[in-house]
Amino acid sequence: MLTKHRLMYVTLAVRDLSRSRQFYEEVLGLPALDPDDTSVSYPLGHVVLTLIRTSDPAVPLGERDRSLTLTLLVDDMRAVGAAMDERGGSLRPAQTSRAGTMADLYDPDGHWLCLYEASEAAMSWPSGGKIRALRRAAGDGPGLELLYVFLYVHDLHATEKFYQGTLGLVPLEVNTCHRGVTAVPDGVVKYDAGGVLLTTHHVGDAEHAAEHRVTVEGSAGVALGFHTADLDAATTELSSRGLAFTGESPVSPIGVAAGFADPGGHRYYLCQPSAETMARPSGAAIQRILRADL
Template identity: 25%
Template sequence: MRDPAPIPATEVPDLVLARALYRIGAVALVARDVASLTRFYSGIIGLRIVSREADTVRLGEGDTVLLVLRHDPSARHWRSTEAGLFHTAFRLPSRGDLGVWLRHAEACGITLTGAADHLVSEAVYLTDPEGNGIEIYVDRPSSEWQWTEDGSVVMRNERLDHAGLVRAADRPWSGMPPGSCVGHVHLQVGDLDATERFYAGLLGFDVMCRYPGALFLGAGGYHHQLAGNVWNSRDAAVRTDGATGLAEVELLADGGTLATVRIRCRDAGVSFVEDGNTLVVRDPWGTQLRMKLGPAH
């Protein structure tokens, strides 16, 4: 198959993600050393400190919080075979932005753990000082995504055009650019059938792609706002509190979606906590999802 064309550095991103019924708000992590993680996410990833409290640091782009670090020096280290976070994926607005970040990461001596052209996006991977996975990526325009006859989006792991990305860099590094967001969160789960029943059947996500050992779930035609895999965590038990790593994923939704999920949870006997326009529910492995009315909805 012919390699997909690179994303033009000057292209304005389309709005398929912004218009989706679900979007990722902020991701919360439990940190043993919150100062170290704050330095990493601000200095390396490029987030700015939005607010700081005694045990909590909120970081983001502009005034929008994308990451919350909760300090717990006594937390046990999360094990990679447990359910939890595979990676938090920060979506940059343009290919040039990813090139700028790559030059910055290289200058800082950061070692990437992976890189791929997924056809729908170009992505690089790394881990933070406490082992939390991170993806930095840029989407191809949705008009260029490929689809199968059953309506699934085509995603693969092709070789990344690293040199082309670096050539697309057109400015010095100055932190995460305006318009950046958490595009998706990839979870470790214990079972894909249970993942589909919960995230598609209960929350209403569409299954966008079935991949060996993984399920990609999207809303509004986006390739995925959430994903789950069993590559390291097949048959994982329900998570226990008191570990480092993922504490919560915030999902922004419209009022109709929240109302529908509330009814489905009640009908299915799934426990939830409700507070105004916020609905808190846990997936089958105890990962907490805070669903709230999004600012654009």
């Protein structure tokens, strides 16, 4: 079951790697790991974010991708937002709800990011305990922490069957949406995926989706990865639970991986990093994350 593995990798396709690096390094202030002509990685709290250059026209980039949100935890929205604006971040106006304060921004390829400062009420929820655990594990100077990956979905039954039945994930918290995207009381389901809260967010119908400008179909420009030390064992166990993997498991200097998708087409992979990867700076970040008590 995926409760044995941590969601550790977020991979974003980009068109112009140099332009994207400027955004992530200068605007967000992230330190680059293992940069080359085709990719670069960044530590983003307790995950590793990787940008991969693509020229594939089938990967839609440039328009705003509203299929998922990468939500970054901050302690002081006003200070962080002002600093990012000065560096060209172009934050949209902040919104406040019972959960806290949020402000959206987009990278050069339209990937959707959100800064989030939790409210006092939110810190009393089960997810508040996760926030404290992540902050303790980060130590001094936590910087930006990827807290939530929000996935927008339409079919609640199929989504719950997949994430809970097939993947074996256990909900940490179930509640409604505080921004009005869905009125279903249990429309927001948060799963503790190790270093982040993987969160499925119901969207009621096409009218709701259009109103809030979200889509319930996964993007080809984003993939999420669970770390495993033994890919063969992990795929065998998950296959026995009914998970269908897509194609062969390619072997590369980076490691070996097996892909799959949820009912809405959001893309995942299980990844066993190679010894070569683990010897690089990004491998050191992976080892640090694996040692963290979360």
